[in-house]
Amino acid sequence: MKVVAYSIKPFEKEFLSKANKKKHDITLISNPLSAETAIYAEGKDAVVVFTNDDVSAGVIDILADMGIRYIATRSAGTDHIDREAAGRHGIKVANVPYYSPEAIAEHAVALAFALNRKLVQANEHSHHFNFSNDGLMGFNFYGKTVGIIGLGNTGLAVAAIFKGLGCKVIGYDLNFPADAGGIEPVTLSYLYAHSDIITLHVPLNAGTKHIINKTSVQQMKDGVMLINTSRGALINTEDIIEALYTDKIGYLGLDVYEFEKGLFFEDHEKDDQKDQLLAALLRFDNVLVTPHQAYLTREALQGIADQTIKNLDLWQQNKCVGKACACAKNCQVPAATTVHQ
Numbered sequence: 001m002k003v004v005a006y007s008i009k010p011f012e013k014e015f016l017s018k019a020n021k022k023k024h025d026i027t028l029i030s031n032p033l034s035a036e037t038a039i040y041a042e043g044k045d046a047v048v049v050f051t052n053d054d055v056s057a058g059v060i061d062i063l064a065d066m067g068i069r070y071i072a073t074r075s076a077g078t079d080h081i082d083r084e085a086a087g088r089h090g091i092k093v094a095n096v097p098y099y100s101p102e103a104i105a106e107h108a109v110a111l112a113f114a115l116n117r118k119l120v121q122a123n124e125h126s127h128h129f130n131f132s133n134d135g136l137m138g139f140n141f142y143g144k145t146v147g148i149i150g151l152g153n154t155g156l157a158v159a160a161i162f163k164g165l166g167c168k169v170i171g172y173d174l175n176f177p178a179d180a181g182g183i184e185p186v187t188l189s190y191l192y193a194h195s196d197i198i199t200l201h202v203p204l205n206a207g208t209k210h211i212i213n214k215t216s217v218q219q220m221k222d223g224v225m226l227i228n229t230s231r232g233a234l235i236n237t238e239d240i241i242e243a244l245y246t247d248k249i250g251y252l253g254l255d256v257y258e259f260e261k262g263l264f265f266e267d268h269e270k271d272d273q274k275d276q277l278l279a280a281l282l283r284f285d286n287v288l289v290t291p292h293q294a295y296l297t298r299e300a301l302q303g304i305a306d307q308t309i310k311n312l313d314l315w316q317q318n319k320c321v322g323k324a325c326a327c328a329k330n331c332q333v334p335a336a337t338t339v340h341q
Contacts (some may be wrong), residue, residue, distance in 0.1 A: 002045050003026075003044055003048055004041050004048070005026055005029070005047070005049075006031060006033045006047065007049065008032070008051040010026040015304070016308070018302070018310070019309040020309050022310075023175050023309070023313065026311050028117055032050075032053050033047065033049050033059060035059055037202065038062040041068055041096070042312070044068060044121065045070060046069065048072045048074060048308060049072070051075045052264065057085035060091065064089035069090070071094075072311045073193055074093055074096060077230075078095050083327065083328040092312040092327055093327050094326055098236070099300050100295075101153035104158075104229050104300075106161070107119055107161075108253075111227050112197060114250040118136045118298055121285065136256060141197075147171070147191035147198045148174070148183070148199055149201065151173040151180060151201070152201060152202075155173070156180070156183075158167050159171065165185040170183065170190070170337040171183040171184070173185075185236035185319075195224065197233075199229075200228045203231065204234060207230075209232065210234070212228075212244075213239045217243045218248075220248065224248070225253070226249055227253040228255065229294045232258040237259070241281060244284050244286070244287065255289075257292075258277075259275060263278070286334050301322060
């Protein structure tokens with residue numbers, strides 16, 4: 001299969017090469033997919049994309065005119081892809097539904113630890129030979145209540161870590177897992193009101209966009225810690241900034257940002273104009289932002305590469321891609337063997 005992979009970072013190449021084993025003719029380019037760069041897909045069967053690529057209806061129309069039949073995203077989320085537009089053109093879409101949930105979970109907990117014990121500030125002070133303990137007081141995680149919104153693979157992995165720290169773990173999920181490992185199922189309102197720490201692990205869709213907003217924040221404990229390693233638009237950024245000013249939110253850890261598209265994954269230090277909303281967030285000492293790096297472990301990257309190549313393998317064999325199939329309803333794979341993953 002002839003493929004062009006967009007938004008490829010240098011560190012991804014070895015993992016994709018190892019997974020591909022020269023089975024597919026894959027062109028790796030660093031450019032993000034856009035209406036302008038779609039031309040690189042000329043003569044290809046499939047495109048491989050990432051979360052910040054433009055896979056909107058207009059771009060999909062261009063890809064379809066070029067004969068693209070498949071779109072594989074190197075991510076679990078598909079909210080950056082207009083799947084209805086893909087469906088209209090009969091383009092199949094696949095994601096990576098499962099890859100090293102521990103990588104995301106560990107990063108979420110790392111954000112919580114760093115915020116609580118003020119590790120960034122302490123390190124900065126130490127580098128200036130300031131070894132005062134003033135302003136560095138934290139709290140014990142032991143005995144605290146952690147509320148997890150979304151109990152898929154990643155949410156369950158987060159729960160396991162916090163339970164190991166001696167936390168009480170409560171959770172909310174529309175499809176609460178039968179085997180949740182002792183996580184107490186609660187309503188969202190209960191979770192907001194009783195959690196010392198809240199961490200988000202749900203996909204972005206119409207029902208979850210801005211799930212954290214002025215109304216939900218008002219239900220939370222004063223000084224609550226909020227962690228988001230899922231999708232930026234789960235949080236209404238303007239409402240969160242207001243809550244930081246009033247100390248309603250005491251700690252905020254983000255690996256994603258509502259308006260990160262075209263911003264994250266690149267160096268913008270020398271830009272004359274900075275994103276003002278993000279700049280406002282970064283003025284707070286109790287805010288920690290990382291550049292969408294929770295997935296960035298060797299194990300996760302290999303898992304993503306393996307599943308991406310597997311999706312291409314199955315499409316080439318005219319087979320479905322099981323749980324990785326993210327096609328719209330009117331984008332059906334032709335009758336063939338279905339492979340469950």
